[in-house]
Amino acid sequence: MTRVIRLLALSVGLPGVLLLSPSVGGSVSIEDPLPSWNDGASKTAIVRFVEEVATEGGPHFVPVEQRIAVFDNDGTLWSEKPAYFQLLFMVDRIKALAPEHQEWQDQQPFKAVLEDDVEALAASGEEGLLQLIYASSAGMTTDEFAGAVEEWIATARHARFDRPYADLVYRPMLELLAYLQSRGFKTFIVSGGGIGFMRPWVERVYGIPAEQVVGSSIKTEFRLHNGRPVLVRLPEVDFVCDKAGKPVGIHKFIGRRPIAAFGNSDGDLQMLQWTAAGDGPRLMVLVHHTDGEREWAYDRESRVGRLDKALTEAEARGWTVVDMKQDWVRVFAFEAN
Amino acid sequence: MTRVIRLLALSVGLPGVLLLSPSVGGSVSIEDPLPSWNDGASKTAIVRFVEEVATEGGPHFVPVEQRIAVFDNDGTLWSEKPAYFQLLFMVDRIKALAPEHQEWQDQQPFKAVLEDDVEALAASGEEGLLQLIYASSAGMTTDEFAGAVEEWIATARHARFDRPYADLVYRPMLELLAYLQSRGFKTFIVSGGGIGFMRPWVERVYGIPAEQVVGSSIKTEFRLHNGRPVLVRLPEVDFVCDKAGKPVGIHKFIGRRPIAAFGNSDGDLQMLQWTAAGDGPRLMVLVHHTDGEREWAYDRESRVGRLDKALTEAEARGWTVVDMKQDWVRVFAFEAN
Numbered sequence: 076m077t078r079v080i081r082l083l084a085l086s087v088g089l090p091g092v093l094l095l096s097p098s099v100g101g102s103v104s105i106e107d108p109l110p111s112w113n114d115g116a117s118k119t120a121i122v123r124f125v126e127e128v129a130t131e132g133g134p135h136f137v138p139v140e141q142r143i144a145v146f147d148n149d150g151t152l153w154s155e156k157p158a159y160f161q162l163l164f165m166v167d168r169i170k171a172l173a174p175e176h177q178e179w180q181d182q183q184p185f186k187a188v189l190e191d192d193v194e195a196l197a198a199s200g201e202e203g204l205l206q207l208i209y210a211s212s213a214g215m216t217t218d219e220f221a222g223a224v225e226e227w228i229a230t231a232r233h234a235r236f237d238r239p240y241a242d243l244v245y246r247p248m249l250e251l252l253a254y255l256q257s258r259g260f261k262t263f264i265v266s267g268g269g270i271g272f273m274r275p276w277v278e279r280v281y282g283i284p285a286e287q288v289v290g291s292s293i294k295t296e297f298r299l300h301n302g303r304p305v306l307v308r309l310p311e312v313d314f315v316c317d318k319a320g321k322p323v324g325i326h327k328f329i330g331r332r333p334i335a336a337f338g339n340s341d342g343d344l345q346m347l348q349w350t351a352a353g354d355g356p357r358l359m360v361l362v363h364h365t366d367g368e369r370e371w372a373y374d375r376e377s378r379v380g381r382l383d384k385a386l387t388e389a390e391a392r393g394w395t396v397v398d399m400k401q402d403w404v405r406v407f408a409f410e411a412n
Numbered sequence: 413m414t415r416v417i418r419l420l421a422l423s424v425g426l427p428g429v430l431l432l433s434p435s436v437g438g439s440v441s442i443e444d445p446l447p448s449w450n451d452g453a454s455k456t457a458i459v460r461f462v463e464e465v466a467t468e469g470g471p472h473f474v475p476v477e478q479r480i481a482v483f484d485n486d487g488t489l490w491s492e493k494p495a496y497f498q499l500l501f502m503v504d505r506i507k508a509l510a511p512e513h514q515e516w517q518d519q520q521p522f523k524a525v526l527e528d529d530v531e532a533l534a535a536s537g538e539e540g541l542l543q544l545i546y547a548s549s550a551g552m553t554t555d556e557f558a559g560a561v562e563e564w565i566a567t568a569r570h571a572r573f574d575r576p577y578a579d580l581v582y583r584p585m586l587e588l589l590a591y592l593q594s595r596g597f598k599t600f601i602v603s604g605g606g607i608g609f610m611r612p613w614v615e616r617v618y619g620i621p622a623e624q625v626v627g628s629s630i631k632t633e634f635r636l637h638n639g640r641p642v643l644v645r646l647p648e649v650d651f652v653c654d655k656a657g658k659p660v661g662i663h664k665f666i667g668r669r670p671i672a673a674f675g676n677s678d679g680d681l682q683m684l685q686w687t688a689a690g691d692g693p694r695l696m697v698l699v700h701h702t703d704g705e706r707e708w709a710y711d712r713e714s715r716v717g718r719l720d721k722a723l724t725e726a727e728a729r730g731w732t733v734v735d736m737k738q739d740w741v742r743v744f745a746f747e748a749n
Contacts, residue, residue: 140615140621143623217663261623270664270667274667278477284477285667285668286480286598286624286665286666286667286668287623288667292664294660295663295664296656296660297656297659297660297682297686299685304659304682304685304686304689306659306663306686313664319633319634320634322634322643323631323632323633323634323643326554326632326643327607327629327632327650328623329622329623330607330611330623330625331622345634348636348641349634349641349643352640352641
């Protein structure tokens, strides 16, 4: 329970009541583990699955070491508009380096960064993100890069909400992470975002330790700087953890097939397919962004976080599709209760 | 404690008494956590380090989430003679496939395999190992490969001892793993061996779960076979987790710097350097193979598991060098007590 308690202590405003002991017979306890979720099909499907796999002696029991749950990050655990937050992090770094790179004036995605053209930046996608990452961080040590990320997360603010980016994590998903952890699940992030961008802050914000983060990466090299060992970031992609890369990343980093997977876009489809194809109880969930008022509303036509093929497949196969507007009492922890 | 209890239950012959609660003031408890270790400098250094970092309020206390310990596998947790056991696993597979590959008759490392030339096979090293891996397993799904590994581990026998290979794990190191886990350490394998070769059996044998295994890997590809998702092994190296690749692998897979590292050869030197370069308490340990009677004796001149530069550096920097003959009451669990 250490993880849950720490998460509770650190996330001011999270509900204080959590299930701390398994319920009996697979039924739902009186204490609600998901108070930011409205009653409905999504909440019922989630709670039923979790209670069933955690009920020893029950027909759907799953041993604790197999209770692996994977979560996409952007759009699933926190917002991804107007662009992936990691792209916005890169903006400051690119701007600072621009005077030394005149060629960036006419070259995407750098041109978009320098002209504050957020749409063009978003359109550059994962590939643009990786270009920005290694253009702006190659030659840094891994420790230096982590420090830059930490500083940004502590100081930068989201334009629409005028709040730190880590305030834009979804409170219902924090409750879900804590609930799963209280039921013996090991929770992993499996994101197209950079592994080095997520690890410095995800433990504090999500209660997910650095070693349970799977993501895209660039290559690093071990060097001795004046006898002191460092790892230097190279301008070379190591792994892209998106689409068909997600099951590959799960196999590479975790080595077990998850029994539950949570995503929000077509980039998560193969992760959900891979999870669904295992034996025994399975839970596949898509977060559908339907709330333009409290967050954003987008799906089949969106450039960032497009949800099209995966939505069709979810509907055909009976996967759980969370309707943010209908299913969530609140989206962010900072909303009035 | 679940992990420790499971390990105890599964490892017949392990001592039943373990420290289950932190001792007070950094002193060693009356119950010996390492009964297969003789009293001496090595045992003292290990126990002192572990007790100090686990003692809350003490001057060397390390928060539990930072208690990361990494272990090389071949030669550190189990034997590696006459050749890496993974090479011996490949022998059967290569021989079975040889009729379809006439070119192997004159091509190393295949020629060595077909002629039972163990020395030549060992001399082919990590590179030869990887060639054999992908020559013999490319096109298999990851599940098929795991099944082949499980069958071999269950049935193949080591020639010298006429026992299953998993019997050649070092009992003192099993005690050390359980002791570290009882003190809140998260224990990882960081091996030059194949990640897909280790994961099927390390949880049962070492109490280390699949997701805490870092190793060399070949690339895999996500495909749909008649609508069913599979991961197929490709004939292409993804990552070599040896020498300078070990800190790279630690950063990539774990994302935290270990505070304790255990190895036995020059392939582990950079992992120990990387561990030593962090702040706060550190423990760097080399297992020195000095016992030709109970196991094997080799170091600076050995082709497999050469310990030369790392031994020199350990002596210069005061790292702990375990003398198997002197420091270990027994090497294997099957020895008479």
